[in-house]
Amino acid sequence: MADNKLIDKLDNDNIPVFSVSEITSEITGLLEAKYSYVKIKGEISGETGNKYPEIYFTLKDEENVISAIIKRNKISHLKFLPEDGLEVICSGKITAYTKRDSKFQIDVDSISVQGEGQLLKIKEELRKKLEIEGLFDTKYKKDIPFIPNKIGIITSPSGSVIKDMQRIIFERFSVPIELYKATVQGKKAVKDIIEGIKYFNNQPTNLKADVLIIARGGGSIEDLWCFNNEGLVRSVFNSKIPIISAIGHEPDINIIDYVADISLATPSHAAKIVVPERKELLLRVKNIFKSFENNYSNFFLSKIKNLDYCFSKLQKPDALYNFKTDSFFKLKVRFVNSEKNFFSLLNDKLKNIVGKLDIGSHQNTLKRGYAYIKNLKNNLFIKSVKDVKDKTNLKITFHDGSIEAISKKK
Secondary structure, three states, rough: OOHHHHHHHOOOOOOOOOOOHHHHHHHHHHHHHHHEEEEEEEEEOOOOOOOOOOOEEEEEEOOEEEEEOOOOHHHOOOOOOOOOOOOEEEEEEEEOOOOOEEEEEEEEEEEEEOOHHHHHHHHHHHHHHHHHHOOOOOOOOOOOOOOOOEEEEOOOOOHHHHHHHHHHHHOOOOEEEEEOOOOOHHHHHHHHHHHHHHHHOOOOOOOOOOEEEEEOOOOOOOOOOOHHHHHHHHHHHHOOOOEEEEEEEOOOOOOHHHHOEEEOOHHHHHHHHHOOOOOHHHHHHHOOOHHHHHHHHHHHHHHHHHHHHHEEEEEEEOHHHHHHHHHHHHHHHHHHHHHHHHHHHHHHHHHHHHHHHHHHHHHHHHHHHOOOOEEEEEEEEOOOHOOOOOOOOEEEOOOOEEEEEEEEOO
């Protein structure tokens, strides 16, 4: 323990005067020396969230409160972030803050929940809220492409998760992979993963991934708590690209698993599901071609058998020839008879038409006692007595011949 200069001075009857800085420095030294590292249990209250680079809150019990701070460089290392109303155990050192007001506080290094029941209760309340809104409805689930042209993976760039996924995908069906590096634990994880989803959704169409995988290995409920964040869950729901959730190991179920288009137990399982196995595909194609060959072979064999059967039913050539010859002569006789009948009917019709024409002919008119007269000089018909002059040479035609005459005075 450091020398207690303050106590030494207080024992002296001549009590000295300290400056504010001196006394606060002395008190701070006492606190940090006495409580270099402690664990404090209490209920979180007044959590500031994202208002400042650091996170401020208070721990309280039934009688007292103590201020707490999580400094910026420690936030990303926390397994769990403070939420109002939670019973937690904060680990850190006691220090004094004297620049604005004199108070002591705990400088928090880590937070653990006092009993998982609290987290489960919070998660269940959020799950029910989002379920009522319809975010988990199957009608919103998007189909995962059978063979994606590109796979987007949001996970930590270090560790075995991404390496195992890359290996499995390469071995099964080598599809291009784009990794979005993200923290997968703590407050920063929520921001990173949301930004990753936005990044892939905003890519140009020709570069856009066909499916996304959000992955990390297993862990405690505190380790995986970021995957129960409401903002992250809504970001997954609003993604235009289908998302596979591959968080932790069974029986871990996070709210992101409910809203994702597919939820799988492990990242390795997701890698196996996202692409088919090339060997299996080749075998399926081979079987399809084999089935096709068998089908068309059976088809033609069936047709050949039918053709053989038809030929077997045919008569011998001489019998077939005689049969066809008889049929030909019968048809010929029928044709000739029908032809005679046709022309006979046609002849009768022609005679009938000619007879009708004869009735109206000038020859038949002359036979009824008429005649016509022409002027021999100009060969014109005489239509009126006015056309006849004295001594006009005329030609008078009857039905059986003509005579010439000369006209006299009228």
